[in-house]
Amino acid sequence: MERSREGLEKALSEIPVLREEFHKDVRVLGGDEQLNQSLEKAGRVSDFLEFSELMCADALHREESCGGHFRVESQTDEGEALRDDEHFAYAAAWEFNGVGSPESLHKEPLDFENVQLAQRSYK
Amino acid sequence: MRLKLRIWRQSGTSGEFRDYDATDVSEDMSFLEMLDELNERLIESGEEPIAFDSDCREGICGMCSLIIDGRAHGPELGTATCQLHMRKFHDGQQITIEPWRARAFPVVRDLVVDRSPLDRIIEAGGFISVPTGSAPEANDVPVPKEAAEAAMDAASCIGCGACVAACPNGAAQLFTSAKVAHLNLLPQGAPERDSRVVGMVDTMEHFFGSCTNHGECEKACPKEISIDFIALMNRDYVRAKFSNRALAGRH
Numbered sequence: 001m002e003r004s005r006e007g008l009e010k011a012l013s014e015i016p017v018l019r020e021e022f023h024k025d026v027r028v029l030g031g032d033e034q035l036n037q038s039l040e041k042a043g044r045v046s047d048f049l050e051f052s053e054l055m056c057a058d059a060l061h062r063e064e065s066c067g068g069h070f071r072v073e074s075q076t077d078e079g080e081a082l083r084d085d086e087h088f089a090y091a092a093a094w095e096f097n098g099v100g101s102p103e104s105l106h107k108e109p110l111d112f113e114n115v116q117l118a119q120r121s122y123k
Numbered sequence: 124m125r126l127k128l129r130i131w132r133q134s135g136t137s138g139e140f141r142d143y144d145a146t147d148v149s150e151d152m153s154f155l156e157m158l159d160e161l162n163e164r165l166i167e168s169g170e171e172p173i174a175f176d177s178d179c180r181e182g183i184c185g186m187c188s189l190i191i192d193g194r195a196h197g198p199e200l201g202t203a204t205c206q207l208h209m210r211k212f213h214d215g216q217q218i219t220i221e222p223w224r225a226r227a228f229p230v231v232r233d234l235v236v237d238r239s240p241l242d243r244i245i246e247a248g249g250f251i252s253v254p255t256g257s258a259p260e261a262n263d264v265p266v267p268k269e270a271a272e273a274a275m276d277a278a279s280c281i282g283c284g285a286c287v288a289a290c291p292n293g294a295a296q297l298f299t300s301a302k303v304a305h306l307n308l309l310p311q312g313a314p315e316r317d318s319r320v321v322g323m324v325d326t327m328e329h330f331f332g333s334c335t336n337h338g339e340c341e342k343a344c345p346k347e348i349s350i351d352f353i354a355l356m357n358r359d360y361v362r363a364k365f366s367n368r369a370l371a372g373r374h
Contacts, residue, residue: 027166029166029169029170029171029172030171034134034135034231034232035174035231035232035235036174037172037174038166038171038172
């Protein structure tokens with residue numbers, strides 16, 4: 001599984017359209033006074049349609065490959081994940097600013113005291 | 124396949140059976156997929172879909188229920204409703220679908236019941252004493268093979284409540300005994316053996332009916348758990364009640 005700038009930008013252009021279509025066309029029968037499984041499911045989809053946009057935005061901003069996040073633009077000559085510790089040695093915490101507004105980035109730096117960062121080899 | 128379904132619909136405290144036609148049912152569908160399809164059609168036509176519980180749909184989570192033609196989890200032995208396939212029914216058949224019927228499980232909506240009294244029993248079982256720190260050497264505590272296998276059989280209980288639904292007394296002895304046995308049979312469960320069985324049985328008695336050895340629970344159980352575990356639980360309970368727990372380390 002890989003992520004590319006092109007693919008992520010395409011997703012970011014399509015998700016808001018899908019979200020708008022969902023909220024316009026969704027059909028939920030019944031009310032909120034008692035157990036309503038349709039409402040539960042609609043709430044979950046609505047959540048995914050917000051969260052997926054953030055996941056893509058986060059993946060686009062992290063211009064390195066790290067763990068399960070493999071950016072095609074950041075790989076070694078042998079096709080292995082290539083980290084960029086100089087620019088991305090932090091956990092990204094995103095602050096919600098309302099649906100459709102870009103989230104604010106808060107960087108939580110990863111400080112290593114006892115071990116040095118190194119590239120892992122699976123060979 | 125076409126099927127005539129009589130399904131229990133309940134909103135609030137009273138309910139009724141309603142008739143539905145299920146058309147274009149594939150024999151490869153599971154029973155729950157058949158209900159999913161029906162719900163899709165109901166939503167299209169503007170009728171509220173039928174509420175029913177499900178989660179893993181592979182027979183391990185214990186969320187699905189349903190009394191199908193009077194039998195918990197349907198006509199097949201040793202399967203949960205999610206593992207029941209439509210090929211076990213024939214074209215044109217009428218099928219009656221009800222929620223679990225037991226006083227301890229009030230109906231929440233349609234086919235969904237509240238099974239939280241089973242959680243109260245689990246809570247009453249408490250903890251097991253395990254030393255923290257690094258993992259012990261595996262052969263430090265020998266476990267007889269027969270005990271390990273019996274404990275594993277008991278541990279296959281998924282907590283669905285079919286045993287309660289099938290019991291004419293609404294008793295939860297099979298569930299409780301399986302949960303007691305999968306710890307009490309093993310040396311790791313020995314320190315709290317007495318307090319566990321007393322706590323769980325007393326809590327069970329608070330919510331559920333009494334066992335009169337009908338054995339319907341064993342037939343309904345999707346994991347085919349043996350009622351031998353009920354005998355084991357009764358023995359452990361009596362033993363715990365008569366033992367001097369001040370000396371044995373009372374919890």
